[in-house]
Amino acid sequence: MKKVLVVDDSLSVARQLEKIISESGDFTCVGHAKNGAEAIKMNHTEDPEIICMDMNMPGMDGLTALRTLSVMDKDVKVVMVTSLGGVGDKFTEALKLGAKNVISKPFEADNVLRILREL
């Protein structure tokens, strides 16, 4: 099973994503980071294959963390999960920084799993 790290300051979103991931049968959730700085640390300790990361978080935001992760770890695949997905500039910046896809909130479980399976 592929290891997934969830990064979101919202407890409820983390709960939703962890449930979707753990019930999929294809993925296992290795942890929950609450901001970009924690994500970078947990990427080192948990070695996930996929990171599902919010953009708008207190402390280090998702795009800043993505910039660092894309330099530090060429193997990890990052998918942004954000309410800002429909903002063209944010979406394009995420792809340019190396995000594999951008999922808009509110999200549907089927859509999240389809995108994770296509990575």
Added chain:
Amino acid sequence: MAVKFFGQFLVERGVVSSEALLNAINLQDKNNLKLGEMAVTMGLISQADIQRAHNAQMSKDMKLGDLLVELGFLTLVQLNDVITRQKNTHLYIGEALIQVGALTAEELQKHLDAFKADQAEYVSNGIELPIASVNNKIWEMTADLTYKMVTRVLDLKFRAGKCTLGSTIPPNFMLAAMDLSGDVEARYLISVSEGLQKSIAKAILSEESVDNEPIEVLEDTVMEFVNVVCGNVAAKASQMGVIMNINPPVSIHPSEHGLPVPDGHTGLCFPIHIEDGDTMEMMLLIKN
């Protein structure tokens, strides 16, 4: 299920790759010249003229085109010619995707139809505001999108009350707030009762009962609802040419007297009467 732009819709559905979309965006960037660049390409002004107009923009809050006319670098007729040329040569993302070989014309039309159907529920309906502001369209859209998210995300039946001006934010069980910045400055708030907080938590967590959930999780679900609404409002605003940044949401517990609207702000209240008799309120504190 959210406000999207066409390129995102295609990537999210796996119709085109993110690499193909970035190629198409790069092609757009090369083709779709800014007003000053277009005027230079048409031989009407020089790069030095643009630089002088940009310098003048530091002290004057005017669009580049209007400044180029005021400074005598362009006539009004020439400015209109430049704008017309910009419109006539604009490369849309769908056309750019065809040019980079990611889509055929037939596929484009099919996916455009699917995109319009997907986004139809986010087309704004008319809402009357008791103020006259240059940003009224943005605030009307904000209220409209909030109503649509109450239906789509929370699955609550409601009736929207009349928007009123307010000097106080009425007391309630909790408030979740998010600051909006950029071209507009405001604070967006949602006020809920204890019962509505649980209804929101059930919808966000997809749980039938939330009686055993810790209070921080219950509060977080209301903040997440505000985050989802404001993120989608920012997306819609960007489609309207307005830059709107959002900050992480916060929770507020007002005193029994409520909270005063801060000086220098206009308070707009939008009551949302829920079917079971409960009321939530959406408020905007708009910086004057």
